[in-house]
Amino acid sequence: VPITTARKLVLLGESAVGKSSIVLQFVKKQFDEWRESTIGAAFLTQTVPVKSGNFIWDTAGQERYKSLAPMYYRSAHAAVVAFDITSSASFEKARSWIAELQRQADPGIVIVLAGNKLDLVSQRQVSTADAEQFAREEGLLYFEVSAKTAEGIEEMFQTVAEKMPIE
Numbered sequence: 787v788p789i790t791t792a793r794k795l796v797l798l799g800e801s802a803v804g805k806s807s808i809v810l811q812f813v814k815k816q817f818d819e820w821r822e823s824t825i826g827a828a829f830l831t832q833t834v835p836v837k838s839g840n841f842i843w844d845t846a847g848q849e850r851y852k853s854l855a856p857m858y859y860r861s862a863h864a865a866v867v868a869f870d871i872t873s874s875a876s877f878e879k880a881r882s883w884i885a886e887l888q889r890q891a892d893p894g895i896v897i898v899l900a901g902n903k904l905d906l907v908s909q910r911q912v913s914t915a916d917a918e919q920f921a922r923e924e925g926l927l928y929f930e931v932s933a934k935t936a937e938g939i940e941e942m943f944q945t946v947a948e949k950m951p952i953e
């Protein structure tokens with residue numbers, strides 16, 4: 787598939803919410819409990835082919851990379867904005883990513899909100915109802931997933947892939 791027609795899905799969200807883990811689970815069916823969050827190298831941490839012509843772009847959530855983000859989401863067809871259901875702060879961060887995407891990304895971009903770490907439900911700080919209501923107000927899809935147990939991951943990417951515009 788020529789690079790010019792490749793469809794890109796960018797993963798955004800605060801550091802340590804589990805973006806790289808979501809990709810690892812989806813692509814390799816693996817989870818790494820002690821994996822450190824992506825530090826240092828670059829904003830774009832890995833590019834993973836999903837199927838022919840579809841790529842996931844995993845990004846670094848650290849604040850110092852924030853200014854690079856537009857370069858990546860500008861050409862994206864879909865964005866998965868992740869937060870950690872055990873962290874209200876990460877939900878606030880997700881809301882601000884979504885506001886930025888709605889202002890600056892391609893108007894046709896498909897935006898999905900993903901509440902990760904569903905296996906840690908006993909430590910939940912963000913209720914399903916609050917996240918769903920926010921998603922409804924903003925016209926987004928909302929999924930609750932666990933990169934650890936794989937719950938919801940396949941379904942989320944499947945749904946996003948179906949909704950990604952075909953050029």
Ligand code: GTP
Pocket residue numbers: 799800801802803804805806807808818819820821822823824825845846847848902903904905906931932933934935
């Ligand atoms: P940055 O690359 O810094 O932006 O972080 P990230 O969003 O890629 O987070 P990463 O995937 O590196 O995960 C951070 C930590 O959370 C790791 O210790 C993971 O093992 C853990 N983690 C990720 N997803 C889950 C999950 O679904 N459940 C649990 N229990 N832990 C998770």
Ligand code: MG
Pocket residue numbers: 805806807823824831844845846847
């Ligand atoms: Mg990462």
